[in-house]
Amino acid sequence: MMTFREILIDTEAELLNADVFFGxxxxxxxxxxxxxxLTAADLSLMDTSAAILDTDYPSTxxxxxxxxxxxxxxxxxxxxxxxGEAWLGHLCFKSDERALVxxxxxxxxxxNAFEPWYQGPDPQVIVDVCCGGGSLGMLAKSMFPxxxxxxxxxDHAALSLASENSQIHAIDGxxxxxxxxxxxxxxxxxxxxxxxxxxxxxxxxxxAEYHHEPGLALSGGDDGLDLVRVLxxxxxxxxxxxxxxxxxxxxxxxxxxxxxxxxxxxxxxxxQGGHGVAVFMAQDLAQxxxxxxxxxPVVSGx
Numbered sequence: 001m002m003t004f005r006e007i008l009i010d011t012e013a014e015l016l017n018a019d020v021f022f023g024x025x026x027x028x029x030x031x032x033x034x035x036x037x038l039t040a041a042d043l044s045l046m047d048t049s050a051a052i053l054d055t056d057y058p059s060t061x062x063x064x065x066x067x068x069x070x071x072x073x074x075x076x077x078x079x080x081x082x083x084g085e086a087w088l089g090h091l092c093f094k095s096d097e098r099a100l101v102x103x104x105x106x107x108x109x110x111x112n113a114f115e116p117w118y119q120g121p122d123p124q125v126i127v128d129v130c131c132g133g134g135s136l137g138m139l140a141k142s143m144f145p146x147x148x149x150x151x152x153x154x155d156h157a158a159l160s161l162a163s164e165n166s167q168i169h170a171i172d173g174x175x176x177x178x179x180x181x182x183x184x185x186x187x188x189x190x191x192x193x194x195x196x197x198x199x200x201x202x203x204x205x206x207x208a209e210y211h212h213e214p215g216l217a218l219s220g221g222d223d224g225l226d227l228v229r230v231l232x233x234x235x236x237x238x239x240x241x242x243x244x245x246x247x248x249x250x251x252x253x254x255x256x257x258x259x260x261x262x263x264x265x266x267x268x269x270x271x272q273g274g275h276g277v278a279v280f281m282a283q284d285l286a287q288x289x290x291x292x293x294x295x296x297p298v299v300s301g302x
Contacts, residue, residue: 023103042061105273
């Protein structure tokens with residue numbers, strides 16, 4: 001019989017020896033080992049104390065842990081797809097291959113109640129576009145419970161996962177739509193956008209773990225900005241004058257910087273790590289759209 005401590009040490013060593021990639025919510029072999037060891041023993045990551053370390057590891061959990069490690073080390077599945085859940089901020093979400101593993105650094109901006117960037121009145125409408133499993137929008141709802149928070153995505157599979165998560169965390173609506181074409185003009189206070197933004201070069205070099213995630217949610221075209229260009233136009237059309245767009249573009253930040261001389265992203269300094277998160281004020285986007293002589297597109301539906 002081995003203790004939790006011994007099992008944890010062995011699991012961490014196995015992950016290190018397998019040279020797995022840590023990019024899906026856990027930053028180290030130790031963190032992943034804790035998640036796998038506790039989940040296999042049917043224990044909570046949040047509510048289990050260090051007091052168990054020198055107690056015996058349940059024999060019934062050993063086989064489950066072995067299957068977890070095979071999936072992680074041999075198949076290169078992300079931990080969240082193995083355990084079926086992922087934490088973002090203070091909320092836990094169902095996670096599987098229907099959508100990206102929740103891990104966006106935009107969560108830090110949301111948990112800071114969009115301060116100091118949002119300067120408008122209490123937001124009435126918040127939209128999480130390209131929502132995947134819905135984690136960012138649900139975090140926003142937890143911060144602004146009186147706001148109407150809507151999730152939007154084009155992918156049926158992702159929306160089915162978001163719908164399941166909405167049974168755990170309240171949300172006001174889920175819309176299947178092409179980006180923000182379904183939104184009326186000047187009706188949204190805050191847009192949270194984590195669109196596909198991986199450029200063609202980075203797509204070719206992604207570690208194996210990312211190939212288990214839906215490619216539709218990752219690939220952003222040659223420069224990573226295929227959908228970002230449309231989102232910026234949508235945001236200029238639908239944001240109220242005091243509104244705010246929070247946009248994640250990851251490694252495609254240089255392409256966004258070079259997109260237009262009239263477009264000036266404000267890059268967020270993230271204390272919790274991550275990069276490539278920009279904010280845009282509604283009035284700045286409106287001026288950019290005007291400078292580009294871009295007419296507001298006709299709203300195709302609700």
